[in-house]
Amino acid sequence: MTIPTTRSGAQGEHHQDGPAGAPGIEVRGVSRRLGRTLALDEVELSFPRDAVSGLLGRNGAGKTTLMSLIAGHDRPDAGEVRVLGHRPFENAAVLPRICLIRDNQRYPDDFRLKHVLRVVPAFHERWDAQLAERIVDALRIPSRTPIAKFSRGQLSSVAILIGLAARAPVTIFDEPYLGLDATARRIFYDLLLADISEHPRTVLVSTHLIDEMEPLLEHVVVLDHGRVLLNTNVEAARGRALTVNGTASAVEDAVRGRRVLRSQSLGGLRSVTVEASADDVALTARRDVEISPVSLQDLVAAYGAAGAEPEPALLEGASR
Amino acid sequence: MDDGRPIFLQLAEQIADDIVEGRYPEETAVPSTNEFAAFYRINPATAGKGVNLLVERGVLYKKRGIGMFVASGARELLLAERRERFAEQYLRPLLVEARRLGIAEAELTRLIVKENGS
Numbered sequence: 546m547t548i549p550t551t552r553s554g555a556q557g558e559h560h561q562d563g564p565a566g567a568p569g570i571e572v573r574g575v576s577r578r579l580g581r582t583l584a585l586d587e588v589e590l591s592f593p594r595d596a597v598s599g600l601l602g603r604n605g606a607g608k609t610t611l612m613s614l615i616a617g618h619d620r621p622d623a624g625e626v627r628v629l630g631h632r633p634f635e636n637a638a639v640l641p642r643i644c645l646i647r648d649n650q651r652y653p654d655d656f657r658l659k660h661v662l663r664v665v666p667a668f669h670e671r672w673d674a675q676l677a678e679r680i681v682d683a684l685r686i687p688s689r690t691p692i693a694k695f696s697r698g699q700l701s702s703v704a705i706l707i708g709l710a711a712r713a714p715v716t717i718f719d720e721p722y723l724g725l726d727a728t729a730r731r732i733f734y735d736l737l738l739a740d741i742s743e744h745p746r747t748v749l750v751s752t753h754l755i756d757e758m759e760p761l762l763e764h765v766v767v768l769d770h771g772r773v774l775l776n777t778n779v780e781a782a783r784g785r786a787l788t789v790n791g792t793a794s795a796v797e798d799a800v801r802g803r804r805v806l807r808s809q810s811l812g813g814l815r816s817v818t819v820e821a822s823a824d825d826v827a828l829t830a831r832r833d834v835e836i837s838p839v840s841l842q843d844l845v846a847a848y849g850a851a852g853a854e855p856e857p858a859l860l861e862g863a864s865r
Numbered sequence: 866m867d868d869g870r871p872i873f874l875q876l877a878e879q880i881a882d883d884i885v886e887g888r889y890p891e892e893t894a895v896p897s898t899n900e901f902a903a904f905y906r907i908n909p910a911t912a913g914k915g916v917n918l919l920v921e922r923g924v925l926y927k928k929r930g931i932g933m934f935v936a937s938g939a940r941e942l943l944l945a946e947r948r949e950r951f952a953e954q955y956l957r958p959l960l961v962e963a964r965r966l967g968i969a970e971a972e973l974t975r976l977i978v979k980e981n982g983s
Contacts, residue, residue: 597908734906742899742909760872760907779911780871838869 567630569594569715569747570615575624577610577771584610586771587624593764594629595745597737599779601755601841602768603849608751609647611768612717615749616645628715629747641670644713646704648720652692659688661703669711676740677710683732697724705733709740718750730754734761755842767845774848779841786844787825788818791834799834806847818847872907876915879905881924881943884935891937895925898933 568591577585585607592598600608613619614626617633617640626632631639652661658681666672681688684702687695692703701723708716722730738761741748752758759765765782767775775782786806789796796815807818818839829836839847868875880895889895898916902909916933919925924939936942963973 596910731906735903738902738906738909739899742902760905760911763908763910779908780873783869783871840869 567594568592569596569629570749571625571627572611572615573625573627575611575614575621575626577607577614577619577621579610582771584771585614585621588768588771588773590766590773590776592747592749592766594747596763597741597748597750597761598764598766599755599758599762600749600751600766600768601753601845602774605770606768607771608768609719610771612645612719612749612751615715616643616717618645639715641668642714643717644669644708644711644715645717646708646719646721648701648704648723650700650704654691654693656692657688657690658686658692658703661692661707665707665711669713671712671714673710673712676712677706680706680709680736683736684729698726698729699724701725702729705736709736712740712744713746715747716749718748720751720753722752722754730757734758737761755845756840759841765841767848769848775844782841782844783838784821786818786820786839786847787828788816788837788839788843789828789834790814790816790837795831795833799828799831806844806851818843873911873914873918876901876905876907876912877918880915880919884924884939885943885947887940889935891935891939894932894934 570592572588572590575585575588576583588607588611600611602608610619614621615628615633617628617636620634626634628639628643633639633643662674662677662681666674680686680702684705686699686702686706690699692700695703701721702725705718705721708718708721722733725733737748750758750761759779762779765775765777765779766773775785777785789799791799791814793810793813793815796817800817800819803819803822805817805819809816825836828834880889880901883889884891895916896904898913899909901907901916902912905912916925920927920933922942923936924942925933926936928934959973968976
């Protein structure tokens with residue numbers, strides 16, 4: 546179902562960046578080998594412009610490699626990445642509008658918060674100093690402590706500060722929450738939502754906290770072993786799989802012919818997660834089994850555990 | 866806000882509930898999409914989808930430049946929809962459980978009358 550949504554702000558602003566309605570980020574047949582590992586294997590996907598997309602998958606799935614390519618820090622071995630219509634690698638036409646927040650950013654030894662606030666804005670033409678101040682207060686980032694002595698959570702807070710206050714049209718967060726307590730994470734989500742409401746931009750965030758961050762997302766991509774398992778809007782992802790519960794024989798009969806992602810038994814009872822299909826109506830009508838929805842987190846876990854091969858049906862494009 | 870169904874549906878139902886309960890009277894403004902997004906901590910586009918669903922159903926309407934308003938007759942419209950779904954949503958599960966427990970119709974009626982009186 547597509548319902549048109551109104552978005553305030555910058556529709557005509559990026560007219561030089563490819564046709565209107567074009568994706569913010571396009572990845573076409575991209576492969577990248579790191580040593581002996583094929584980190585990305587002919588990846589084909591796109592992220593909608595001015596939307597928040599989640600990049601999900603197990604460690605080693607290729608998330609960080611993909612983000613580095615999108616940010617222009619690296620070049621694909623094959624295929625092409627386009628950000629706002631431009632190839633990002635060494636491209637001054639688009640690099641100033643991309644902000645990649647890595648989980649392991651290093652700072653000079655004697656750097657304190659004030660140095661960051663003095664140096665970083667020079668790289669981001671849309672830097673908002675007032676927003677930066679609000680974030681410093683909200684996340685309680687210490688001003689006197691050298692950044693080299695910051696805790697993991699405080700480093701994440703600095704990264705979030707830069708990623709949000711930069712207001713880069715393409716903002717990429719690689720696991721931005723490491724070391725943050727639950728309160729600080731909520732503050733981050735609130736700041737992110739408030740700011741993209743006023744200043745829509747293309748946001749890409751990798752995360753393992755799927756349950757927690759799913760409501761923030763419009764679009765999700767799941768990677769596994771460098772391949773795309775899922776590339777769809779978040780509502781469609783929720784309907785992608787279902788769990789069938791009942792006696793072992795009833796469940797086996799109900800899911801016959803379907804691709805099983807996960808199966809659990811307890812005595813004579815069985816619980817099986819299968820991909821959704823066109824005959825779910827018949828499945829739901831059965832009285833001998835109970836059907837329950839599968840959360841995005843459970844879906845990603847099931848795919849990750851199944852080592853699933855992508856199927857053509859899963860590879861639909863950005864459905865917006 | 867999460868029961869496994871798409872979040873924009875859950876938001877639409879929450880707003881509909883609030884209209885039925887009179888928390889948003891007819892011909893008054895409901896919060897903006899961004900306010901809903903911030904309050905429920907959900908993506909603004911998702912909040913927009915939920916609001917637009919109610920616009921399509923004639924429950925909310927847009928006043929240009931001002932915001933979203935509750936349509937007159939919205940409460941009655943929502944109540945009528947609920948009455949239609951009452952049997953399916955409440956009576957059917959009740960009867961299934963009654964059958965499971967061996968509660969016959971006469972006994973069931975007696976229980977309803979008793980519960981209603983208490």
